[in-house]
Each structure stands twice: as C-alpha cells, then as structure tokens.
Amino acid sequence: MSQNQFNICPTCSHQSTCVLTKHKNQVWACSEFDEKKTDHSSENRPREQKGTEPKLEIAYT
Amino acid sequence: MTTMTTELPREKAKSKRGVMDNVMAQFNTAADRINLNPNIRKILKITNNEIIVHFPVKMDNGDMEIFTGYRVQHNNALGPYKGGLRYHPTVDIDAAKALAMWMTWKTSLAGLPYGGGKGGIQIDPSKYSQSELERITRRFTFALADNIGPEHDIPAPDVNTNSQTMAWIADTYMSTRPPAERTANQHVVTGKPDGSGGLEGRDRATGYGVFLTIKFWFERKNETLEGKTFIVQGFGNVGYWASHFLEGEGAKLVAVQDAFGSIENQNGIKVEDLFNYTESNNGSLVNFPDAEASNKDEFFGTECDICIPAALGGQITKDNAMTVKATLVAEGANGPTDVDGEKILIERGVTIIPDILCNSGGVVASYFEWLQNRNGEFWQLDEVMPKLDKKLLESFNKVYEYSEKEAMDFRTAAYCIAIKRIEKAYIQRGIFP
Numbered sequence: 001m002s003q004n005q006f007n008i009c010p011t012c013s014h015q016s017t018c019v020l021t022k023h024k025n026q027v028w029a030c031s032e033f034d035e036k037k038t039d040h041s042s043e044n045r046p047r048e049q050k051g052t053e054p055k056l057e058i059a060y061t
Numbered sequence: 062m063t064t065m066t067t068e069l070p071r072e073k074a075k076s077k078r079g080v081m082d083n084v085m086a087q088f089n090t091a092a093d094r095i096n097l098n099p100n101i102r103k104i105l106k107i108t109n110n111e112i113i114v115h116f117p118v119k120m121d122n123g124d125m126e127i128f129t130g131y132r133v134q135h136n137n138a139l140g141p142y143k144g145g146l147r148y149h150p151t152v153d154i155d156a157a158k159a160l161a162m163w164m165t166w167k168t169s170l171a172g173l174p175y176g177g178g179k180g181g182i183q184i185d186p187s188k189y190s191q192s193e194l195e196r197i198t199r200r201f202t203f204a205l206a207d208n209i210g211p212e213h214d215i216p217a218p219d220v221n222t223n224s225q226t227m228a229w230i231a232d233t234y235m236s237t238r239p240p241a242e243r244t245a246n247q248h249v250v251t252g253k254p255d256g257s258g259g260l261e262g263r264d265r266a267t268g269y270g271v272f273l274t275i276k277f278w279f280e281r282k283n284e285t286l287e288g289k290t291f292i293v294q295g296f297g298n299v300g301y302w303a304s305h306f307l308e309g310e311g312a313k314l315v316a317v318q319d320a321f322g323s324i325e326n327q328n329g330i331k332v333e334d335l336f337n338y339t340e341s342n343n344g345s346l347v348n349f350p351d352a353e354a355s356n357k358d359e360f361f362g363t364e365c366d367i368c369i370p371a372a373l374g375g376q377i378t379k380d381n382a383m384t385v386k387a388t389l390v391a392e393g394a395n396g397p398t399d400v401d402g403e404k405i406l407i408e409r410g411v412t413i414i415p416d417i418l419c420n421s422g423g424v425v426a427s428y429f430e431w432l433q434n435r436n437g438e439f440w441q442l443d444e445v446m447p448k449l450d451k452k453l454l455e456s457f458n459k460v461y462e463y464s465e466k467e468a469m470d471f472r473t474a475a476y477c478i479a480i481k482r483i484e485k486a487y488i489q490r491g492i493f494p
Contacts, residue, residue, distance in 0.1 A: 006156040014320040019357040020372055029395050030373035031297030032320035035187050
C-alpha cells in the first residue's frame with residue numbers, strides 16, 4: 001500500500017492562487033476546495049497497449 | 062478484502078500527519094483529565110476494523126482499472142459507525158484512521174447513537190467521466206458489501222463526494238438486499254438528495270449550528286448578537302449560512318476571506334449582496350463593490366467581536382494568535398486552531414467554541430435524515446430547525462457547564478464529555494466474553 005501525503009491542495013483548482021494558507025502540504029479539508037476541471041475521461045485517454053496473449057476472464061470478489 | 066486492527070500511532074510521521082497528531086493529543090489530554098479507565102483507554106486508542114478493498118471497474122474506453130477503497134471503523138460502543146467517504150488521491154488507511162477517531166468523539170459529544178468511521182477511494186475524480194464515477198461508486202459499494210449497513214456503518218459525503226454519490230451507494234446497497242427489504246435500507250447512507258430520502262435543510266445545518274453555538278455563548282453572558290461584529294474565513298456553505306443567520310439576529314459582517322482574497326468594511330457587508338456577487342463572479346469575492354480589499358496575511362487581526370474560521374485547518378497558530386481581536390473564536394472548520402495558537406488565545410482570555418461542538422450541526426442533520434428514513438417519515442424544514450436547536454443547545458449546555466465545573470477550556474471539556482460517554486457504555490456493558 002502506498003503512503004501518501006495527506007493533502008487535498010494539489011488537486012484543487014485554487015492551488016496556485018489561493019490566499020488562505022501558505023501550508024499547502026497539509027490541508028485535509030477545506031470549504032473552498034474545488035476539484036480541478038480537466039477532461040481526462042477514459043474516452044479521451046489512449047487505450048492500454050494490449051499484449052498478444054489471449055484475454056483471461058478473471059472473477060474478482 | 063483485508064481487515065486489520067492496529068494501534069493508532071502516537072508519534073508516527075509527525076511532520077506530515079498533523080491531523081493525526083492533533084486528534085491523539087486532544088484525546089490524551091482529555092483522557093488524562095478524566096482519569097480514563099486504562100483498559101478503556103486501550104480500546105479507544107485502536108480502531109475496531111480497517112477494511113481495504115480492491116475492485117475492478119470497466120472504463121468508458123473498454124479498459125478495466127483496479128481501484129483501492131478503504132473504510133475504517135474506529136468504535137461502535139454507542140451505535141453504528143458514522144462518517145464520510147472521500148474520493149481523493151491522498152486517501153489512505155492512516156488518513157481514514159485519524160478522521161474515523163475524530164468522528165467517534167464528535168458523534169458522542171452530540172449525544173447521537175453513533176460511533177465513528179471514515180473511508181474513501183484513492184482516486185483523482187477529475188480523471189474520470191460521470192458514468193465511470195458512477196460505476197466506481199457502485200462497485201465500491203458492492204465490494205464493501207455488509208461492512209456497511211443502516212444499522213452497522215453509515216457513510217456520508219466528504220471531499221469530492223456529494224448527494225449524487227450517496228444516491229448511487231443507497232441504490233446499489235438496496236439492490237443487493239432481498240426484494241422485501243430493499244426500501245427498509247434507504248438509511249444506509251445520509252446526505253442523499255432531498256428527492257431520495259434526503260433531509261430538508263441539510264444544506265444549512267452546519268452553518269446554522271455555528272450560528273447557534275455563538276448565540277448560546279452570548280446568551281450565557283446575558284448579551285445578544287445585536288450590533289456584534291464578526292469576520293468569516295471561507296464563504297462556502299458553512300461560512301455563508303452562519304453569516305446569514307448571524308445577520309438575521311443583528312450581528313454585522315465586517316470582513317471575509319475566501320480562496321481569492323480578503324475584503325473588509327467596518328460599516329458592514331450585506332451577506333446576501335456578497336453571496337449574489339460571488340455567484341456572478343465565478344465564486345470570488347474580489348472587487349466586491351461595498352468593501353475594500355484587505356491584507357490576506359492580517360485577516361485574523363481584523364477588528365471584530367467574533368472570529369469564524371470556516372474554511373480549513375491550521376489557521377490560528379503561534380504566528381497570528383496574538384493579533385486576534387475577537388473575544389470569541391467559533392470553529393466552523395475542522396481544526397482551524399492549532400495547539401500553540403489555542404494556548405495563546407486561552408492565555409489572552411479568548412474563548413474558543415471547539416470544532417467538534419461548533420460544526421456538529423451537520424452530523425446532527427445526518428442523524429435526523431437517518432431517523433426520518435428509518436421511521437418512514439418525511440420531515441419539513443420547520444420541523445428540522447427546532448430539532449437542531451434542541452440538540453445543539455443540549456450539547457452546548459453540557460460543554461459550558463462541564464467547563465465551568467471543572468475549570469477547563471471548552472475543547473477539553475467537550476472531549477472529556479465525549480470520552481466519558483463511551484467509557485460509561487463500556488463499564489455498564491462489560492467486555493465480551
């Protein structure tokens with residue numbers, strides 16, 4: 001399991017201009033938080049490179 | 062699925078896990094003050110369950126991605142686990158543990174029949190389409206399976222989740238029940254849309270609670286809010302509604318700070334005018350015509366009677382606590398005053414209404430939504446607000462009277478009450494077997 005810096009600023013649209021705090025590395029909740037609006041939906045993402053092996057059907061719980 | 066039980070670390074990664082340190086410090090201070098039973102201290106220092114699920118979701122382009130979701134259940138001595146679900150790249154088990162523990166104290170202090178929980182998915186939602194987010198949410202719900210439930214663990218919205226997310230969870234969870242039980246499980250989540258079992262007035266509940274606790278404090282001093290001046294950091298849901306209700310009682314908003322800038326007018330800023338301006342100005346208060354721009358670094362030193370930090374944590378610190386002019390700080394946000402800042406404020410005679418009391422209107426409203434669904438009822442706004450008044454007055458009075466009796470600050474009193482309530486439950490019930 002990866003250990004992350006617990007912080008919401010990097011994905012906030014106000015990150016670069018926000019005047020509320022200089023400590024943009026430890027904010028865990030904020031009323032002004034706005035998710036960055038970027039269109040990264042998978043329809044616009046390149047499909048993963050597929051190998052030549054036959055596709056396996058995997059049952060996940 | 063992985064389930065673990067571990068002790069909450071006291072010193073781990075102190076520099077980057079401020080929230081965990083604060084939660085543990087507050088718990089330890091209060092536990093020492095009430096001479097908490099050592100066996101119960103052991104129980105409360107650990108989380109009951111930590112659930113990690115990995116689940117696959119089909120993307121719009123046909124690819125499949127694996128996601129990791131978490132749910133930490135800290136304690137359920139008083140009732141089902143309760144707490145939010147956040148969708149964010151930094152969600153992990155440590156983050157969820159600190160916040161789950163904090164929910165235990167919050168629900169206990171509010172006198173609710175709940176414990177504490179928290180969780181989410183390690184994901185950047187901006188990278189997924191709405192239909193992908195729906196499938197991710199539904200598959201996460203399916204993966205959690207009976208680890209959530211209306212009488213077991215009741216999630217709610219948090220960062221990057223909203224009423225739509227809760228509606229998807231409720232629908233998915235209900236769909237997995239036997240047909241005759243489906244509608245009886247609507248209260249598996251709170252914070253639903255008002256057309257799908259949500260509560261009228263949920264939008265204003267937290268801000269209304271902030272306003273009420275301020276009002277109750279002045280009433281204890283035989284004063285009214287008429288003519289009192291206040292400043293608000295954060296003009297989101299909490300900041301706006303708290304300001305709206307304070308203005309309605311004659312108090313005067315004199316300064317506001319949001320993500321874009323700070324404004325001040327000691328003659329008063331009309332709350333609705335500012336709200337309408339920000340609505341037409343991409344959410345920003347900058348260049349509001351009826352106020353002057355002010356120094357963002359000196360916001361908390363603005364002349365006022367009441368200071369309401371309602372945006373984010375760590376705002377009042379040793380660096381600015383000496384400059385605070387207000388006699389009352391009402392913590393609308395979570396953790397806005399750090400330990401050093403609080404010490405200075407208390408030494409200066411400034412009262413702090415702590416976050417777990419001040420912003421508890423939201424979780425109380427969640428409880429009302431849960432009760433409404435559970436009882437098969439639909440409550441009108443004019444029923445909800447007096448119920449909030451009653452519940453928050455009870456909590457406020459307990460904290461006020463305990464702090465007077467024990468000669469301690471409000472925050473320590475609030476934690477003592479919350480922990481003692483859980484201790485009592487354990488002492489009365491004993492430990493199985």
